[in-house]
Amino acid sequence: MSGASRTSEVLEITTTAGVVQARQQVRALAQQCRLSLVDQTKLITAASELARNTLVHGGGGTMTALLLEERGRRGVRLAFADRGPGIADVDLALTDGWTSGTGMGLGLSGSKRLVDDFVLDTTPGAGTTVTITKWGR
Amino acid sequence: MADKHVSERLIGLLSVRGEDLGAEWAERVTGSLGGRVARAEVERELREIYTALVAALADGSLDGHGEAFGEVRALLTELSRNRALQGFTPTETAVSVFALKQVLEPSLAGEDGDVEAYLEFAGLLDTLGLFTIEVYARTREELISAQAEQLLELSTPVVKLWDNVIGVPLVGTLDSARTMVVMEKMLQALIDTGSEQAIIDITGVPTVDTEVAQHLLKTVVAARLMGAECTISGIRPGIAQTIVALGIDFGDIVTKATLADALRHALRRTGNTVSRTAPQAGAR
Numbered sequence: 001m002s003g004a005s006r007t008s009e010v011l012e013i014t015t016t017a018g019v020v021q022a023r024q025q026v027r028a029l030a031q032q033c034r035l036s037l038v039d040q041t042k043l044i045t046a047a048s049e050l051a052r053n054t055l056v057h058g059g060g061g062t063m064t065a066l067l068l069e070e071r072g073r074r075g076v077r078l079a080f081a082d083r084g085p086g087i088a089d090v091d092l093a094l095t096d097g098w099t100s101g102t103g104m105g106l107g108l109s110g111s112k113r114l115v116d117d118f119v120l121d122t123t124p125g126a127g128t129t130v131t132i133t134k135w136g137r
Numbered sequence: 138m139a140d141k142h143v144s145e146r147l148i149g150l151l152s153v154r155g156e157d158l159g160a161e162w163a164e165r166v167t168g169s170l171g172g173r174v175a176r177a178e179v180e181r182e183l184r185e186i187y188t189a190l191v192a193a194l195a196d197g198s199l200d201g202h203g204e205a206f207g208e209v210r211a212l213l214t215e216l217s218r219n220r221a222l223q224g225f226t227p228t229e230t231a232v233s234v235f236a237l238k239q240v241l242e243p244s245l246a247g248e249d250g251d252v253e254a255y256l257e258f259a260g261l262l263d264t265l266g267l268f269t270i271e272v273y274a275r276t277r278e279e280l281i282s283a284q285a286e287q288l289l290e291l292s293t294p295v296v297k298l299w300d301n302v303i304g305v306p307l308v309g310t311l312d313s314a315r316t317m318v319v320m321e322k323m324l325q326a327l328i329d330t331g332s333e334q335a336i337i338d339i340t341g342v343p344t345v346d347t348e349v350a351q352h353l354l355k356t357v358v359a360a361r362l363m364g365a366e367c368t369i370s371g372i373r374p375g376i377a378q379t380i381v382a383l384g385i386d387f388g389d390i391v392t393k394a395t396l397a398d399a400l401r402h403a404l405r406r407t408g409n410t411v412s413r414t415a416p417q418a419g420a421r
Contacts, residue, residue, distance in 0.1 A: 016312060023310075023344055041344070041375030042382065048346040049383075096384050104347045110383030 013051050014060040022051040022063050026078065029065055033074035035136050043076060043134040046111035050080040050130050053107055057100065058082025058128055068133070075135040083127040090120060143257045144194045150244060151191050158240055159187050165236040170229055183233070186212045199257050201264030210268060217269045221276035230273045234266040293319050295326040302334040302403045303327065304396070308341030316352035320359055327365050334403040335360050338396045340371030350385045357390050366406060368392070370399035
């Protein structure tokens with residue numbers, strides 16, 4: 001585990017209101033660790049995508065937000081966890097334009113490009129956890 | 138049946154001391170509401186409930202969910218709805234029921250009191266009190282969803298920017314419901330004004346993710362199908378970089394950084410020219 005955790009908040013995502021709440025919480029955290037405006041927007045957008053994935057594909061779950069501090073750098077780590085069906089083919093799911101629903105198929109692959117660190121942990125039948133980190137410059 | 142005896146004894150008490158108890162009940166409830174409801178109003182409400190309560194007990198039942206208490210529940214529903222709409226707290230609403238318990242306590246739980254009757258009656262009032270809170274919560278939920286709908290209407294104006302140019306300033310987030318309203322209003326405005334240029338301004342949209350982008354694209358395509366050209370304005374630097382990183386393709390849709398740029402573009406497309414002349418000082 002890199003960095004000392006400062007705060008850890010868990011948010012339930014069970015409705016679209018949860019997605020909105022997730023965005024607002026991430027915005028507050030991003031401002032707190034003084035990310036640039038562009039980085040704030042990127043992180044919030046990635047959080048929005050992953051929160052919606054948790055809701056739509058995972059059938060609801062949680063977002064755990066953590067403020068990190070490491071060698072003078074500050075960052076935000078977000079973990080989106082659900083107990084849904086999991087992802088059978090991770091490579092396929094991370095392909096631009098591929099979707100199992102009605103979206104654009106860019107949410108998962110796109111959010112990977114929006115953050116510094118992206119870890120996808122999934123077990124078919126048991127759920128998915130996506131952990132992302134964005135560091136301040 | 139024990140219930141029968143208990144309810145008979147309760148009726149006895151409630152009828153004999155009816156006036157006193159009713160007055161004390163109204164007194165307590167009025168006090169708890171901080172004078173925001175007139176004493177006469179509270180008395181009228183409570184007297185109706187009181188009468189219905191005694192009538193229900195006369196049926197020999199002590200089950201708050203039972204048929205005998207239908208009238209009581211109807212009255213409580215009305216009371217609870219009114220309180221919820223007037224902005225009282227759940228406590229202030231439920232106290233109307235629970236206060237009766239306190240009023241009866243001295244006469245039933247005293248030295249030679251009827252503890253059994255008191256306990257039975259307390260249980261009944263608990264049921265009715267919880268029912269009141271349930272109605273209260275339901276009313277508030279209805280209120281909130283009604284407000285959400287109003288907000289949906291409020292937050293999507295379509296404005297005329299120039300002859301044949303309409304503007305749709307979006308504020309907040311774009312979900313499917315919002316998109317439907319925006320699209321409907323914009324397409325109708327295109328027909329009504331005979332416009333051929335529409336500008337969707339997303340300056341007030343804080344996050345453009347794939348869902349928002351997808352909704353925007355659908356709106357633009359719908360406008361095009363009606364023969365109008367659509368420009369998206371208000372793309373801030375952060376949003377531009379995010380859209381690129383996400384890999385969203387806006388295709389041949391014209392996008393501009395500011396509403397002013399978009400208006401200039403729309404004017405050019407409709408054959409208007411904007412020229413600058415020397416400022417006319419003082420001329421009105």
